[in-house]
Amino acid sequence: MPTSVLAAVRFHVERYGVGHDGYLLHAHHGGEVLDSNYRTEFKAAVRRAGFGDEPWTAHTLRHFFASSAIAGGVSLLEVSRWLGHSTIQITADIYGHLTPDAGGRLRAVMDQVLTGASVVGADREDRAGSVLTTGAE
Structure with a gap:
């Protein structure tokens, strides 16, 4: 969970608590949230926001x-x-x-590998050399 979401959930729990069943989301009466209730409440929250x-x-x-x-x-x-x-x-x-841009990213990676340009964490020989040598054997 992203730290910003965790912080928001913690704030919510501190401010509103949880249901008697321990769930973060609960119906107004404290019971289980049904899908139809959740959709209604979600739409209301979007409007309130x-x-x-x-x-x-x-x-x-x-x-x-x-x-x-x-x-x-x-x-x-x-x-x-x-x-x-x-x-x-x-x-x-x-x-x-x-x-x-997947094609553009792939072209950039292959240009780096094939031209010897810096590849993060490895050089051209480590990356391409082992593959090319293994494939030729």
Whole structure:
């Protein structure tokens, strides 16, 4: 969990506590939060936060998380695992379009490896030499 989110959750717990069952999210009567109640409360929270009638849902937060992670350079495989997708193909089908510069990044890495330009953590011989030597044997 990002430290900023952890701090916000801690603040919330200090200010509002948790339900009698110990859950962070609970219904007004203190019981289990049903999906329909959660959606209603989420929409109300969006309005209270000043975003009017934006068509945001709790699922929008999931897409925000995945999109932000991919835009920040987290691999589709890692994002797939965080989201709990059964296969990386599901993640690629939904979010693959968010990696439009993948070809540019690959070209930059290959230029670094093949031209001997500095590669973080290894030099050209360590990176390409072992692969090329192993493949030729």
